[in-house]
Amino acid sequence: MTNWQVILNEHGRAVWNTAYRLLGNDADAADCFQETFADALTFSRQRQVKNFRALLLRFAACRALDVLRQRNKKTTPISFEQIPDFDVPSSDCPACDAENKELGETLIKAFAKLDKDEAEIFYLRHIENLSASEIAQTFGLKENHIGVIIHRTKNKLKTLLQNSYGD
Amino acid sequence: MENNEDILNRAVDALKNRQTGELPNDVAKQTAHWLKAAQSRGNNLWSIFRPSLAAAVVLIAASALIYFFITNFNAGSVAWADVQHCIQRITFAHCYNTCGRDTEAWYINGVLYFMEKDTISKDDGKTKYVYNAAGELLSYSPSDFVELMLGENTSPFVLLTQGVFEYDSNDVNSKVPVYIGEDLLVYKFDAPKSMDSWTKGVVITAGRQSKLPIYIKLIPKDSTKQTDIFIFDYEKQELPEVITKISSRK
Secondary structure: OHHHHHHHHHHHHHHHHHHHHHOOHHHHHHHHHHHHHHHHHHHHHHHHOOOOOHHHHHHHHHHHHHHHHHHHHOOOOHHHHHOOOOOOOOOOOHHOOOOOHHHHHHHHHHHHHHOOOHHHHHHHHHHHOOOOOHHHHOOOHOOOOOOOOHHHHHHHHHHHHHHHHHO | OOOOOOHHHHHHHHOOOOOOOOHHHHHHHHHHHHHHHHHHOOOOOHHHHOOHHHHHHHHHHHHHHHHHHHOOOOOOOOOHHHHHHHHHOOOEEEEOOOOOOEEEEEOOOOEEEEEEEEEEEEEEOOOOEEEEEOOOEEEEOOOOOOOHOOOOOOOHHHHHHHOOOOHHHHHOOOOOOOEOOOEEEEEEEOOOOHOOOOEEEEEEEOOOOOOOOEEEEEEEEEOOOEEEEEEOOOOOOOOHHHHHHHHHHO
């Protein structure tokens, strides 16, 4: 029987980081955190889980990206609570910090414009540093396929970033 | 000039380095508790924590506040005692949340009914029945509230108050209205422990004539967040046909 307390202790922090990094506030991150574990529980009842960390991070990214897409769809003025408070560690160059902050936010917005799997896979590979093999296992795809998706996504992101930032 | 690759790399680094803060203890604890409960139950208890249904839980939790006051306030607060006295006789209440959630709830003779989009659920604290918009039974499962069980025959209201409202009765017994208008009585309470992280306090407005709560306002700590307001009425005439149909079944 799965010991969820151990899993929570081991991976809770990583799940929280993923949720908060993408959503930028406690309330949304907390919902995402709980939903992630709910999804994992449901999944584990149907299938054997070989890598809980990868699975949890995938579900967390998936849930958080869903919220981002919802935010993007809203045509009404966005409430302050939904605007991520984007903090990056400060360096000796305040101008660079501000620029990086903006870049990070632009990347998050770009994620919301990608296809679901593309955004999740890119996020897991490049932000969470999961290996292509771990991602492949979690998504039930071949490693080569993951490589292709990442490559394609990278190109899309470059264009999206260029459009909204590079001019 | 910086190329696209560099821009993307910098964006990735910025996101990677984004400060995320500590995992809040209460979130971890709640999740651990729910996981344990769900695992021991072996069914989809988690559904009540999903956003759509979470709205319903909060909605009824607000209603449960009234029940809490019935059972926990003493008669020391005369004005509130009057309200208590009237609430004690309620067998029907309707609650509507204004916080953008499309959920309504009814309390009818100890049974809770929720209406969400195209489904209606009925929960008597033992079993939860789900119906379609025509009132046809779609499924049933153990009550969503049974995890907070005190006893098999306990009202869902009491079950909920045990889980959500944690006032020490000594702290609230002495409360009197902070405002007495021609038509209204306004009571103000500190946030219950379980809502302490996001709620500053609870304001209950009751009709001076009817002495029944008209609305409950949950004031968020973060002033940029929307205030949750729960509007109550006690008019059976307004009961949707489908709820009448479902509630009349044995």
